[in-house]
Amino acid sequence: MKVRDDKMTPRVSGKPEVRTALLNVGMDMMFEKGYTNTGIQEILTALNVPKGSFYHYFDSKENYTVEIIRHFDQSYSADLVRILRNPKETPLQRLRTYCDNNLTTLGAQKCRRGCLIGTLSQEMSDQSEILRQELSTVMLKWRDMFTSCIEEGQQSGEICTSRPPAVLAELFLCGWSGAVMRAKTTQNTEPMETFIDVMFNVVLKG
Amino acid sequence: MKVRDDKMTPRVSGKPEVRTALLNVGMDMMFEKGYTNTGIQEILTALNVPKGSFYHYFDSKENYTVEIIRHFDQSYSADLVRILRNPKETPLQRLRTYCDNNLTTLGAQKCRRGCLIGTLSQEMSDQSEILRQELSTVMLKWRDMFTSCIEEGQQSGEICTSRPPAVLAELFLCGWSGAVMRAKTTQNTEPMETFIDVMFNVVLKG
């Protein structure tokens, strides 16, 4: 008869909190293991949620991942706004804060878990057009946020104006994501430190 | 009795050419689908080689991939030498040629298949220590080749000397691999073009 005695794992309880929990745990797992290496069952077991519930909330692993990407973007964008529009710092300082924060975080975990978007991009861009589009959208969205910040810095004369802000933003993100990737593989924060040095002391200064 | 009538698919014939063929095809497949998404059977079917042969030449998928990485490095390094030590061009021109070549190639295939090392790095660095080490080794090896080229350019006064050559090389590769990744996902060569512009006209010029 099973009387709902709580000898079982806590259970997230409530109704659509299950959905959110599924998103959070899946996000974490894909963060460090990628799409293919993250199994649905694995996520389910971690949360003690049955298979059927998963397919009640999502109709496929692929679409589930689209939602994970959006979920991630939502929180990451919020962080970006907080950092890149922080009125207590100048635009250049904000960019620097962004890098320093990441450097600290990444360094603390031996450079694992670089960036969910980067990881999924490399793995899935050529495998799933749906995911590729979603990832592309997020990338461009983030770039625009950096563009605004850089533009503000150019207007105040703090950042070199030899290139349009969008160009500098694109380069900034190329360099940073490449540095994170290389740091992850070499297990060394040096690529990130190098990037910061040259980016801030040469490129943005102009 | 089976009298070896050739109604079957051509067969690669010869002896350890099979091994090489296995490496080549596996390399191609992992190039565009990554490690996990490339199945052994798939490689075998493409070459019409039986399972037994595969495990005669390699003892696991993981070690097979290590050999693929080395195989790839071997040919890629040769290309790098050809380009980065080309006596008919100045060091700066050589770096430019490297980028232009890649830009053309990548652009011709809608930016798919960025770089085998980059793809495997993002996917496998955290999953397999063996592969991570191999990838890391290759990355550092390539960086050293760029370092030499940049150093030569600094000596001839062609490249800015505000930073040691190894630093510029690291930044160069961070930026380039990030650009390739972003190009792949956004299906647009713009990140690469932006990188080339700023790298050559701002950073290296100094």
Added chain:
DNA sequence: TGTTTAGAATAGACCGGTCGGTCATGTCTG
């Protein structure tokens, strides 16, 4: 030169396990 034979290489059925996904059933709530 012809015969034997060890081992390389071919061959593919088969293994346990896992994958993403389905479905019939049960329960809880409005």
Added chain:
DNA sequence: CAGACATGACCGACCGGTCTATTCTAAACA
């Protein structure tokens, strides 16, 4: 009673890897 949600057995496909049997080849020996 209707619909949202829970539950987990079950499905076929496929995964990496093993196993035994066979064929090919080249050196050893007569």
